[in-house]
Amino acid sequence: MSYARIAGIGSYLPEKVLTNKDLEGMMDTSDEWIRERTGIKRRHIAADDESTSSLGLEAARRAMEMAGVTADELDLIVVGTCTPDKVIPATACIIQRQLGAKRCPAVDINAACSGFIYGLDYANRYLRTGGASKALVIGVETLSRITNWEDRTTAVLFGDGAGAAVLETSDEPGIMATHIHANGEFEDLLQTQNGVSLGFDASAAAGAFIEMNGNAVFKRAVATFDSMARETVADLDGHLEDIDWFIPHQANMRIITAAAKKLGMPMERVIATVDEHANTSAASIPLAMDLAVRDGRIKRGDTLLMAAFGAGFTWGSAMLKF
Ligand SMILES: CC(C)(COP(=O)(O)OP(=O)(O)OC[C@H]1O[C@@H](n2cnc3c(N)ncnc32)[C@H](O)[C@@H]1OP(=O)(O)O)[C@@H](O)C(=O)NCCC(=O)NCCS
Numbered sequence: 406m407s408y409a410r411i412a413g414i415g416s417y418l419p420e421k422v423l424t425n426k427d428l429e430g431m432m433d434t435s436d437e438w439i440r441e442r443t444g445i446k447r448r449h450i451a452a453d454d455e456s457t458s459s460l461g462l463e464a465a466r467r468a469m470e471m472a473g474v475t476a477d478e479l480d481l482i483v484v485g486t487c488t489p490d491k492v493i494p495a496t497a498c499i500i501q502r503q504l505g506a507k508r509c510p511a512v513d514i515n516a517a518c519s520g521f522i523y524g525l526d527y528a529n530r531y532l533r534t535g536g537a538s539k540a541l542v543i544g545v546e547t548l549s550r551i552t553n554w555e556d557r558t559t560a561v562l563f564g565d566g567a568g569a570a571v572l573e574t575s576d577e578p579g580i581m582a583t584h585i586h587a588n589g590e591f592e593d594l595l596q597t598q599n600g601v602s603l604g605f606d607a608s609a610a611a612g613a614f615i616e617m618n619g620n621a622v623f624k625r626a627v628a629t630f631d632s633m634a635r636e637t638v639a640d641l642d643g644h645l646e647d648i649d650w651f652i653p654h655q656a657n658m659r660i661i662t663a664a665a666k667k668l669g670m671p672m673e674r675v676i677a678t679v680d681e682h683a684n685t686s687a688a689s690i691p692l693a694m695d696l697a698v699r700d701g702r703i704k705r706g707d708t709l710l711m712a713a714f715g716a717g718f719t720w721g722s723a724m725l726k727f
Pocket of ligand 1: 433434435438439442443518557558559561617618619620621622623626656657660684714715716
């Protein structure tokens with residue numbers, strides 16, 4: 406059985422930036438409150454003529470360029486997103502057409518903020534069992550479209566963006582382990598109240614926008630990051646000291662710091678981009694990884710631990726050699 410490795414990584418952020426100062430003019434909040442409680446300074450927002458597929462396409466092109474992989478070589482496209490362009494077809498199919506990847510299977514996974522890790526797990530299983538030899542995994546969101554800009558408790562937290570990875574088969578790992586989980590009991594803590602079968606009305610009053618119990622989500626997220634990181638490392642008979650870089654989902658700097666502290670992981674080995682991007686859900690991990698690869702921090706051969714947590718709740722982790 407072969408392994409899967411990340412051959413290329415890419416990301417894309419919309420040009421438009423919304424700073425905390427900008428938000429001060431839109432709602433009763435302050436730059437100081439947002440930075441203190443979340444570490445966020447700014448976020449990128451998709452323009453009216455951009456979409457989840459257009460963001461994802463650009464990230465995919467960059468990852469494919471790094472990997473030296475062309476569209477006709479792709480055997481599988483997986484898109485982690487909870488903000489697809491349309492109900493049907495899947496955003497993965499829209500990106501497939503735009504890439505010119507004619508026949509490969511293409512599917513969306515909605516695991517909210519864990520979407521990229523779920524996608525990595527899915528693609529890894531295809532590659533390991535001979536179902537594919539080259540796969541494109543994208544994490545992409547336009548959360549600004551389901552953000553209630555009149556609710557200061559959520560609006561300051563989210564942003565838009567895309568990250569993508571090209572996986573290819575390899576004789577050596579690559580991806581050493583993935584673990585994914587869910588517990589639907591916590592539906593009410595982080596959700597949109599309507600959507601498709603519960604109603605199509607895309608307004609805050611109808612419940613189409615993100616609603617969250619911030620305190621409860623915060624506590625659960627910190628505890629889960631700790632337990633899942635330990636689960637993945639222990640599964641490989643490894644140690645946290647073996648990890649060169651910890652790339653957590655970028656929800657809140659306080660969650661990241663608390664999780665790193667619990668794990669005994671020094672902040673110098675943690676990739677954090679939440680200050681610049683805010684929470685981009687499924688895009689946040691590949692976006693953070695791409696930045697750290699391109700600025701030279703993450704190098705080929707480094708061991709990475711990724712961990713995500715999101716609505717559902719869903720959570721998942723991956724340990725890999727880049
Ligand atoms: C949302 C979050 C930043 C709020 O921080 P907190 O320290 O828990 O703050 P609280 O909710 O207790 O609110 C404290 C006060 O600030 C106010 N407040 C909330 N949002 C505010 C904002 N944007 N600006 C100014 N004040 C705000 C609240 O109304 C509250 O005021 P009150 O005491 O008069 O009622 C924090 O709970 C969090 O990050 N949760 C996790 C969210 C997350 O990451 N979700 C995604 C997971 S994938």
